[in-house]
Amino acid sequence: MNIAIAGTGAMAMFYAYSLKPLSPTLIGRRYRPFLVTESDKQTLLDPPFVSWNDAADTPWDVIILAVKWPAMPLVQQLLAHQPNECLIISLMNGMGQEAALIPPLSPQQLACGLTTNAVTLSWNKHHRLPEATVTARGETTIPLMPHPLIPFWKETLDHIGWSWRFLPLEAVLRARWVKLVQNSVINPLSVLANTPNGALPDLPLWHLMPDLIHEARMIAQTAGIVLPSNLGEKVTQLARATAPNISSMLQDVRRHRPTEINAINGYLVQQARAHGMHLPTHEAVIALVDRIASNPNV
Structure with missing residues (x-):
């Protein structure tokens, strides 16, 4: 093969x-x-x-x-x-x-x-x-x-x-949505805090997590995807389980490479706009990550 x-x-x-x-x-x-x-x-x-x-x-x-x-x-x-x-x-x-x-x-x-x-x-x-x-x-x-x-x-x-x-395709699609939401929280917040995953749940910045998940849940529902009710707990557990990991987005920023913010948080915002909706928390996170990525010394 x-x-x-x-x-x-x-x-x-x-x-x-x-x-x-x-x-x-x-x-x-x-x-x-x-x-x-x-x-x-x-x-x-x-x-x-x-x-x-x-x-x-x-x-x-x-x-x-x-x-x-x-x-x-x-x-x-x-x-x-x-x-x-x-x-x-x-x-x-x-x-x-x-x-x-x-x-x-x-x-x-x-x-x-x-x-x-x-x-x-x-x-x-x-x-x-x-x-x-x-x-x-x-x-x-x-x-x-x-x-x-x-x-x-x-x-x-x-x-x-x-x-x-x-x-089955439906099960994989739901799992992809769960990972998308997890990435839309951990990846950009790790960039904003410039820290490995495990430190995030103990930072004030983590208070953005519930709003990020709530907004993503609304968009998932428009696609017919029902996300787990305890997704916030799962995201926190994931951050701690991957404590030493430097997220791929933070690795990109540190190497002065383009990030995947538009394929993660940006995808959610794009889908929201297609349904006449706005995701203010995700939009703010995208703007901040883009600013840091364009000027890592900010």
Whole structure:
């Protein structure tokens, strides 16, 4: 099976590590060997690599999207050249992948899932290599799609002892909404506080959490999604469970890279406006994160 992982960031490194027996190829702008550290075990990886342009000319069986939203134009260019039988598994943050990728993909090709693994990227000074550290082991979930490669993909993962969850589409969509809301709280607030996840619940800034969840719940309902009644408690538990983790949004800000705020909080605001609604807390958080991202010294 010809497998590609689109991306060379922390999550792409994690999937290259976890799917190593399948010899996946990384796709990106630039590449160097990297380390993956989990439970004090450090692994050096040097998987095959191709550029975005070269990858577009290669017919892939499975492409895992482990990139951030600013790379979406490159993803669209890559997928426009893929055969109809190619299975695309999107594990990107936020929502809106379907609108961005269908077409050129057919609905049967695109499996939008989610991961609850937490990985932080850093620079290992001793080895002079990038290092992806798994700070919280979670699950990877994708929907049961009417695609011929889904059963084969599940069997292949079981064979290498790396089981993903395969759930009905409705269940995965609800889980994606739950993760979206969790990210819409933890990610931007970690940027505003410039702190790891675990410190957030003890800060006055955390008082924004109930309003952020309330506003997101209203938008979820317009999509027919009923979120858990105790979601606030779950978000607090998640922040504490991933205490040492530096959120991906804060990592982006610290590296002076574009954030995914528009695919997370911005998606909620966009959906609200489409229904004649406003989300003042999310709108304020977006403005503040954008200001910090454009001037990290603020």
